[in-house]
Amino acid sequence: MKNLRLILITFFLISLLAWTIHAQQSEIVYTVQVRDTLTHIAEKYGVSVNQLASYNNLSNPNLIFAGQQLRVPSTSPQDNTLSELPKTYTIQAGDSLFAVASRFGITLNTLIETNNIQNPDSIQIGQVLILSDVSDVASAILPYPYNSVELSETYIAQGKTLVVYASFSETVTLTANFDGRAVSLAGEGENYWGIVGVHALSELGIHYLTLQATMSDGHVSTVVKDVIVVDGGYLSEVIQVIPGREDLLSADIIQAEYNKVSAIWGNVTQNKMWSGNFAHPIADVRLTSYFGTRRSYGGGPATSFHGGLDYGAGEGVPIYAPAPGIVVMAEGLDIRGNAVLIEHGMGLFSGYWHQTEIVVQVGDEVKTGDLIGYVGSTGLVTGAHLHWEIRLGGIAVEPLQWVSHTVHDKIYRRGFAHNRLRYLPQK
Ligand SMILES: [Zn+2]
Structure with missing residues (x-):
C-alpha cells in the first residue's frame, strides 16, 4: 500500500x-x-x-x-x-540543392526556377536562396491609416531602381527609408510614390523598406516591407592603367574626389524636374562598357563596380542633357577628368566624366537636348569616351532603366497588373 x-x-x-x-x-x-x-x-x-x-x-x-x-x-x-517557411536560406558547406529542397518541403524545380539557377551543380557556400513566394506580403494586414503599400517588384536585382506606392485613408506626412537610407518621395496627403536605388553590390536576400506615416494628430504609423534583392548577373573585368598614371590610384586621391562629388549628389532637393524617359546623352549610341561590371585595377581584387555606361564616342563628339535639370558641378577632377553633374530633383543626379571641353556652368538650367560639353579623354582613362552615370540618393543605378521605359513605366504603373490602381501621378 x-x-x-x-x-x-x-x-x-x-x-x-x-x-x-x-x-x-x-x-x-x-x-x-x-x-x-x-x-x-x-x-x-x-x-x-x-x-x-x-x-x-x-x-x-x-x-x-x-x-x-x-x-x-x-x-x-x-x-x-x-510555423511558416522561412523566406530565404543561406547555403552551408555540404549542402546540395536537392537536400535544401527536401528539408523545406519544396520541389527542386521550384527552387531552381525561383532562384533562376543556371547550373544546379554549382551552388556556392554563402549563396542566398529564396524559399518562399513573398507575394502574400502584399496582402498582409496593414495598420491604420494605410490603405495600400505596393512595390513595383518584390524581387529587385542589384543596381536597379525600385518604385514604391502608398495610399492612406487620411492625410499623412510620409517618410521612408531603405536599409536606413532616406527614400525620395513624391505626392502628398493620401497618396505617395517614391524611388529607391538598390546598390549594385547590395547583399543578396531580404532588405527592409520602412514607411512612417505621421497623422494630423501627431501619431506615427509604421510599416516595414520586405524587399528581396537578387543577383544582378553582372560580369567582371580587369582595367589596365596607363603607365605613369598609377599615382592617381592612391587611396587618398580617390577618396578625396569621391567625397567632393558625393557631397554634391548627397544634397537632395525634392523638386522633381524630369518627367518621362531620359534620352541618351550621345546621338550615336555605341556602348563599350555596361553598368555594374565588377572591376579590378592593375590586377588587384575586384573591390568596385562600373557605376555607369561608357559610350565609345570619339574626341569632340557633342554631349547633350538627357533630361531637364540644373548644373550643380562643372570642373576638372583628377580621376573623372572634366566633369559635369546635373541635378534632376528627388535625389536624382546624372554625371558626365572625361570631357574634353565643358560648355555649361554651375547654376545653368538645362532641358533635354541642350549641349553640355564634348567627349574627351581627361582624367584616369585609356582613351576618349563618355562615362555617364545616374545617382539616386547617392546610389549609382542602371542608367538604361531610365532611358528605356522601365522606370517611367513603373512610376506610371504601365504594364503592371495592379488591381488596386488608386493613384496615378500627374505628368
Ligand atoms: Zn565608365
Missing part, C-alpha cells in the same frame, strides 16, 4: 513536470511594444497574422495597443505545422 502511494505520488509529480514543460513550450505571452504591428509580431515568432488574430480572438487585427498581452502559439518542433 505504501509502495502504491509512492508510485502514485511519483507518477503525479512526473505528470506535473511534463505538463509544465508542455505548457511552457506551447505558448508564449508577448507584450505589445510601441510601433508593433501584428505582422511584425507574427513574423518574429514565425506564425501567420491569421493564426495570431484567431488565437487571441482579435476581431480587428489593426487594433492592437502598446502594453496589450498577446498569446503566441508555439512553433516548437512538436507542432511544426504552425
Whole structure:
C-alpha cells in the first residue's frame, strides 16, 4: 500500500513536470511594444497574422495597443505545422540543392526556377536562396491609416531602381527609408510614390523598406516591407592603367574626389524636374562598357563596380542633357577628368566624366537636348569616351532603366497588373 502511494505520488509529480514543460513550450505571452504591428509580431515568432488574430480572438487585427498581452502559439518542433517557411536560406558547406529542397518541403524545380539557377551543380557556400513566394506580403494586414503599400517588384536585382506606392485613408506626412537610407518621395496627403536605388553590390536576400506615416494628430504609423534583392548577373573585368598614371590610384586621391562629388549628389532637393524617359546623352549610341561590371585595377581584387555606361564616342563628339535639370558641378577632377553633374530633383543626379571641353556652368538650367560639353579623354582613362552615370540618393543605378521605359513605366504603373490602381501621378 505504501509502495502504491509512492508510485502514485511519483507518477503525479512526473505528470506535473511534463505538463509544465508542455505548457511552457506551447505558448508564449508577448507584450505589445510601441510601433508593433501584428505582422511584425507574427513574423518574429514565425506564425501567420491569421493564426495570431484567431488565437487571441482579435476581431480587428489593426487594433492592437502598446502594453496589450498577446498569446503566441508555439512553433516548437512538436507542432511544426504552425510555423511558416522561412523566406530565404543561406547555403552551408555540404549542402546540395536537392537536400535544401527536401528539408523545406519544396520541389527542386521550384527552387531552381525561383532562384533562376543556371547550373544546379554549382551552388556556392554563402549563396542566398529564396524559399518562399513573398507575394502574400502584399496582402498582409496593414495598420491604420494605410490603405495600400505596393512595390513595383518584390524581387529587385542589384543596381536597379525600385518604385514604391502608398495610399492612406487620411492625410499623412510620409517618410521612408531603405536599409536606413532616406527614400525620395513624391505626392502628398493620401497618396505617395517614391524611388529607391538598390546598390549594385547590395547583399543578396531580404532588405527592409520602412514607411512612417505621421497623422494630423501627431501619431506615427509604421510599416516595414520586405524587399528581396537578387543577383544582378553582372560580369567582371580587369582595367589596365596607363603607365605613369598609377599615382592617381592612391587611396587618398580617390577618396578625396569621391567625397567632393558625393557631397554634391548627397544634397537632395525634392523638386522633381524630369518627367518621362531620359534620352541618351550621345546621338550615336555605341556602348563599350555596361553598368555594374565588377572591376579590378592593375590586377588587384575586384573591390568596385562600373557605376555607369561608357559610350565609345570619339574626341569632340557633342554631349547633350538627357533630361531637364540644373548644373550643380562643372570642373576638372583628377580621376573623372572634366566633369559635369546635373541635378534632376528627388535625389536624382546624372554625371558626365572625361570631357574634353565643358560648355555649361554651375547654376545653368538645362532641358533635354541642350549641349553640355564634348567627349574627351581627361582624367584616369585609356582613351576618349563618355562615362555617364545616374545617382539616386547617392546610389549609382542602371542608367538604361531610365532611358528605356522601365522606370517611367513603373512610376506610371504601365504594364503592371495592379488591381488596386488608386493613384496615378500627374505628368
Ligand atoms: Zn565608365
